[in-house]
Amino acid sequence: MWLAAGVIAVLAVLVAAPLAGLVARTLDSDADGVWADVFSSPLSANLLWQPLTNSLLMGLGTGIGATVLGAFLAWVVVLSDVPGRRVIGVLAAVPFALPSFAIALAWESVFRNDRLGGTPGLLSALGVAVPDVLSWGAVPTVLVLTAHYYSLSFVIVSAALWGVGGDLVAAAELTGASRLRVATRIVLPAIAPALLSGFLLAFAEGVSNFAVPALLGLPVRFQTLSTRLYGAIATGDAARGYALSIVLVVVAGMVLWAGNRATRGRSFETITGKASRPRRVVTGAWRWPLFCTASLLVAVTAIVPGIVLVVSTVLRRTNSFSGGFTWHYWLGESDSSIAQGMRGVLRDPVVLSALQNTVLLGLAVAVGAGLLGLLGAYVVRRIVRPPLVGATIGFLSYVPFLIPGVAFGAAFIALFGAPIGPLPSLYGTFAILVLAGVAASVPFAFQTSRAALGQVSGELEEAAVLTGASGPRRFGRITAPLVSRGVLGGGVLVFVTMVRDLSLVVLLVTPATPLLATMTYRFASEGFTQHANAITVVIATISVVATIFARRLSDARPTGSTS
The missing domain is CATH 1.10.3720.10 (MetI-like)
Known part of the structure; x- marks a missing residue:
C-alpha cells in the first residue's frame, strides 16, 4: 500500500x-470582486461573454469540419475501392503530428493581406486581392483548426468502420436494400458513437486551442477564452486570468462529460465470433473523382503546409519570389x-x-x-x-x-x-x-x-x-x-x-x-x-x-x- x-x-x-x-x-x-467583474460588470462583455461566444464558435466549427473530413477519409480508406488508400491513410494522420501553429503560419504565408501592414502573403504578392475574411479572424481560425484536428476523427472513425463486418452489409444487400439504405440504417448507426466522440473531442480541442486564434485572430482583436486569459495574466491581471481559466476548465469538462454521457451504452455490437472483413464499396465512375478529392484534402493539409513553410524560409523577401532565395535565415551571420x-x-x-x-x-x-x-x-x-x-x-x-x-x-x-x-x-x-x-x-x-x-x-x-x-x-x-x-x-x-x-x-x-x-x-x-x-x-x-x-x-x- x-x-x-x-x-x-x-x-x-x-x-x-x-x-x-x-x-x-x-x-x-x-x-475581491473578481468574479463579479468577470460575469456581471461593464467589463464582462469583452472579458468573458464575447471571448466565450468566439470559443464556442471555434469549437462548433472545428467539431463539424473535423468530423466531416475525418469520416469521409475514413470511409475512403476502409470501405471504398479507391486506389492509393494506404497512402491516403498515412497522410491523413500527419496533420495532428504537426504543431497547430505550423498550419497557421503556412496559412498566413499564403493568405495574409495588407490590412495590418507588414509583408503580405504569396497570393497578395501575385496580385490577388485576398478578402479580410480569409486572412484574419474566425474563418481562417476554424479552417486551420479543422485541418489540424480532423486526424482525430479519422483515427476514431476508421477504427469503428473496421468493426463493421462485411457479413452485415452482405445480409442487408441480399434483402434488396439499396446502398443508401445500407449506409443510413446499418453503417451510420454502428459508427454513431465514434462520430460523436470525434466531434466532441475536436470541439473541446477547438475551444481550448491558443496558438491558432493568437496568430490569426489577435491581430484583428478576435479574442477567445484562451487568448483572453493569456492576455490577462501576461499583463499582470492575474486574478481575472485565473477566473477565466476556471471558466475554460468548466466548459471543457462539460463538453467531455456530455460526450461520455451521449456515447454511454450507444455502441452497436458489430464484432462477432466469426471473423468478417469490411465489405468494400464498388465506387464505379466515382472512383477517380473520390481519389482526387481525398488526395487533394490530405495534400493540402499534410504536404502543402510543409512545402510552404520550407520554401518561405529561403525567400530573401518575406512571401515574395521577386527577391530571390537565400540560406541566411538558416545559416547566416548578422547582417544589418x-x-x-x-x-x-x-x-x-x-x-x-x-x-x-x-x-x-x-x-x-x-x-x-x-x-x-x-x-x-x-x-x-x-x-x-x-x-x-x-x-x-x-x-x-x-x-x-x-x-x-x-x-x-x-x-x-x-x-x-x-x-x-x-x-x-x-x-x-x-x-x-x-x-x-x-x-x-x-x-x-x-x-x-x-x-x-x-x-x-x-x-x-x-x-x-x-x-x-x-x-x-x-x-x-x-x-x-x-x-x-x-x-x-x-x-x-x-x-x-x-x-x-x-x-x-x-x-x-x-x-x-x-x-x-x-x-x-x-x-x-x-x-x-x-x-x-x-x-x-x-x-x-x-x-x-x-x-x-x-x-x-x-x-x-x-x-x-x-x-
Whole structure:
C-alpha cells in the first residue's frame, strides 16, 4: 500500500493542488470582486461573454469540419475501392503530428493581406486581392483548426468502420436494400458513437486551442477564452486570468462529460465470433473523382503546409519570389540589411538553447509521465484492493485531460509562482515546465500503461511470488520488461506533444527558459516570418520523425509471448 499512497500523493501535488490553488487565488482578499467583474460588470462583455461566444464558435466549427473530413477519409480508406488508400491513410494522420501553429503560419504565408501592414502573403504578392475574411479572424481560425484536428476523427472513425463486418452489409444487400439504405440504417448507426466522440473531442480541442486564434485572430482583436486569459495574466491581471481559466476548465469538462454521457451504452455490437472483413464499396465512375478529392484534402493539409513553410524560409523577401532565395535565415551571420541584423536560426545561440531545452523538456516529461503512469496503472491492476484507492488514482489521472493547456499553465503559476514555506518560487525555472508537462501528460501515460499491463497475465507474477521474489524484484524483472514496448510508445507520443505544444508552456516560459514553440510565437508576432517558419520546420521535423518511430514501435511484433 505504500506504493499506492505514494502515487496518490504525487498526483495530488501535480493535479489536485494546482486546481485548488487556482480557485483559492480567485477567492482571496487580493481578488475581491473578481468574479463579479468577470460575469456581471461593464467589463464582462469583452472579458468573458464575447471571448466565450468566439470559443464556442471555434469549437462548433472545428467539431463539424473535423468530423466531416475525418469520416469521409475514413470511409475512403476502409470501405471504398479507391486506389492509393494506404497512402491516403498515412497522410491523413500527419496533420495532428504537426504543431497547430505550423498550419497557421503556412496559412498566413499564403493568405495574409495588407490590412495590418507588414509583408503580405504569396497570393497578395501575385496580385490577388485576398478578402479580410480569409486572412484574419474566425474563418481562417476554424479552417486551420479543422485541418489540424480532423486526424482525430479519422483515427476514431476508421477504427469503428473496421468493426463493421462485411457479413452485415452482405445480409442487408441480399434483402434488396439499396446502398443508401445500407449506409443510413446499418453503417451510420454502428459508427454513431465514434462520430460523436470525434466531434466532441475536436470541439473541446477547438475551444481550448491558443496558438491558432493568437496568430490569426489577435491581430484583428478576435479574442477567445484562451487568448483572453493569456492576455490577462501576461499583463499582470492575474486574478481575472485565473477566473477565466476556471471558466475554460468548466466548459471543457462539460463538453467531455456530455460526450461520455451521449456515447454511454450507444455502441452497436458489430464484432462477432466469426471473423468478417469490411465489405468494400464498388465506387464505379466515382472512383477517380473520390481519389482526387481525398488526395487533394490530405495534400493540402499534410504536404502543402510543409512545402510552404520550407520554401518561405529561403525567400530573401518575406512571401515574395521577386527577391530571390537565400540560406541566411538558416545559416547566416548578422547582417544589418536583413531581418534587422538577426542571425540564422542555426547560428543563433538563443534558438540553439531553446532547441536543447525543448528536447530535454520532452525527454524529461516523457520519462516522468511514463514512470508515474506505469506505477499508477500497476497499483490499480496488480496491487490495490480497496476500490476507493483505485478510483482515486483513476480520477486524478483523468482530470488533466479536462484542463486546457493555458488553464493548466495558469494553475501552476497560481500554486508555484510564489514561495511555499521553505520552498522557493518555481516560476521562471525549468522545473515548473517539467512538473506541468508531467501533470498534463499523465492521462495518456496512465491509459497507455494500463492497456499494456492488461496484456500481461497475472500468473507470471504469481509464479514469481512462489519463488520468493519481492515486489520490486517482480516489477523490475518481469512486469517492466514485458510492458516496455507499450510504455515506450506512449512515452514517444508524450515527447511529441511536449515538443510541439504551445498552450501549456506559453505562460510558464521566461527568457531564462526559452523553448522553440514560444520562440516561434514571438517571432511570428513580431513579424520575423522566415525565422518563425524555420523554427516551426525544426519542430515539425522532430515531431514527425518521433511519430513515425512510435508508429513503427507499435506495429512491431512483440519479442516474446505473455500467454
